[in-house]
Amino acid sequence: xxxxxxxxxxxxxxxxxxxxxxxxxxxxxxxxxxxxxxxxxxxxxxxxxxxxxxxxxxxxxxxxxxxxxxxxxxxxxxxxxxxxxxxxxxxxxxxxxxxxxxxxxxxxxxxxxxxxxxxxxxxxxxxxxxxxxxxxxxxxxxxxxxxxxxxxxxxxxxxxxxxxxxxxxxxxxxxxxxxxxxxxxxxxxxxxxxxxxxxxxxxxxxxxxxxxxxxxxxxxxxxxxxxxxxxxxxxxxxxxxxxxxxxxxxxxxxxxxxxxxxxxxxxxxxxxxxxxxxxxxxxxxxxxxxxxxxxxxxxxxxxxxxxxxxxxxxxxxxxxxxxxxxxxxxxxxxxxxxxxxxxxxxxxxxxxxxxxxxxxxxxxxxxxxxxxxxxxxxxxxxxxxxxxxxxxxxxxxxxxxxxxxxxxxxxxxxxxxxxxxxxxxxxxxxxxxxxxxxxxxxxxxxxxxxxxxxxxxxxxxxxxxxxxxxxxxxxxxxxxxxxxxxxxxxxxxxxxxxxxxxxxxxxx
Numbered sequence: 001x002x003x004x005x006x007x008x009x010x011x012x013x014x015x016x017x018x019x020x021x022x023x024x025x026x027x028x029x030x031x032x033x034x035x036x037x038x039x040x041x042x043x044x045x046x047x048x049x050x051x052x053x054x055x056x057x058x059x060x061x062x063x064x065x066x067x068x069x070x071x072x073x074x075x076x077x078x079x080x081x082x083x084x085x086x087x088x089x090x091x092x093x094x095x096x097x098x099x100x101x102x103x104x105x106x107x108x109x110x111x112x113x114x115x116x117x118x119x120x121x122x123x124x125x126x127x128x129x130x131x132x133x134x135x136x137x138x139x140x141x142x143x144x145x146x147x148x149x150x151x152x153x154x155x156x157x158x159x160x161x162x163x164x165x166x167x168x169x170x171x172x173x174x175x176x177x178x179x180x181x182x183x184x185x186x187x188x189x190x191x192x193x194x195x196x197x198x199x200x201x202x203x204x205x206x207x208x209x210x211x212x213x214x215x216x217x218x219x220x221x222x223x224x225x226x227x228x229x230x231x232x233x234x235x236x237x238x239x240x241x242x243x244x245x246x247x248x249x250x251x252x253x254x255x256x257x258x259x260x261x262x263x264x265x266x267x268x269x270x271x272x273x274x275x276x277x278x279x280x281x282x283x284x285x286x287x288x289x290x291x292x293x294x295x296x297x298x299x300x301x302x303x304x305x306x307x308x309x310x311x312x313x314x315x316x317x318x319x320x321x322x323x324x325x326x327x328x329x330x331x332x333x334x335x336x337x338x339x340x341x342x343x344x345x346x347x348x349x350x351x352x353x354x355x356x357x358x359x360x361x362x363x364x365x366x367x368x369x370x371x372x373x374x375x376x377x378x379x380x381x382x383x384x385x386x387x388x389x390x391x392x393x394x395x396x397x398x399x400x401x402x403x404x405x406x407x408x409x410x411x412x413x414x415x416x417x418x419x420x421x422x423x424x425x426x427x428x429x430x431x432x433x434x435x436x437x438x439x440x441x442x443x444x445x446x447x448x449x450x451x452x453x454x455x456x457x458x459x460x461x462x463x464x465x466x467x468x469x470x471x472x473x474x475x476x477x478x479x480x481x482x483x484x485x486x487x488x489x490x491x492x493x494x495x496x497x498x499x500x501x502x503x504x505x506x507x508x
Contacts, residue, residue: 011501026388034358056332058083122152138163161202168206200247208254214306214348217254224250249328254346256331360468390476405431407438
């Protein structure tokens, strides 16, 4: 069901040119400089490793950020993922624009098929043509819907990803089970009947959000590929010859972003010789300026602060390609990042730190309560509760419960001179070490800030003051808002000026 869409032009007239101190609150804000940089990092990393890239738009649900995720001026294929059908419907004009420019497009509806989605998906398929729609299947009872979708879309057989459960237990068939074997047979029969085309295997490592060590998620990325390989080998053994190579699509922002590790760049030579970056595949070399270099492009990346073995993943990528599989990575929240991503430590702090977060919630301090909190801590009330911020915690993975960060958001060093200068920010030991103004309690519209740390270090807040809060999970945060106010921190002296408004495709 579509939500009422607000006019972008009216919103631009209302907000563009104003500063964040002049707009209504609560509001969700994107920093164009940061989200663009985060998008470019993923595109370049996939290119360096010769991996297919599929961007998920569920975090932001906007045309503008979708363009950044696929490289608006690129000529490469446009592969996207949506979590709601309205996202797919709203993408159609943009995808047709890319088709007119000669780019091959494909959109995956990333929820296993169900009866009521068929009519609307068929219209998307009809509008975009053959090969442009991919659907997901994880149960044999969903397979008959493929024939219906083909018929209603004018004879365009949908591409299909078989969804594999790799441990998150959200969706997907479990490998090496009778259910998996039966589903493979059913999908191959559907393909043989011309009712669908099996694109490949897909998984989502949602459990990677619980990692807490630098680059730990890289091991989960390898495990994703290994799990899909097992099912892919089963498919290949039973499939008729002459079909397109199977795509193995893996990801979640923690696992997918680990491909930015510079030492992995040598994996591009999968059919040739190994590269020379790093001894034993752990750390690369640096140039005289202390920045990491590689042999594939002239760009520089930060020094690797945490040594991590990359040899296994490099060899795995090489061997999977040698077996004839096409490798794809996907992710969604990476453009904006959030507190959950900092906590997951998918990359070390040279790549992943609070300066990379591109989203915040703007709120007003309505009241201040000295000594109200535990041990006399100061608390304050802001006009951003669970509707504006979202109600999703960072999982407490500490050995002693309650010591790690478990708040609902954290005030960023923005606004007053005191906050900019003295407010602590998450460091390399976050979430084990944390402090500052944290959102410790939320109700529908109320957010309670509390000073966490030594009382003598408290950076005072005042009634009427405006703050920016980094949310825990920007996908959930965005869902409470109809649009984003966009600023650009590259505009020196005008970092807080609204330069655009991006309307979200809310609803289902």
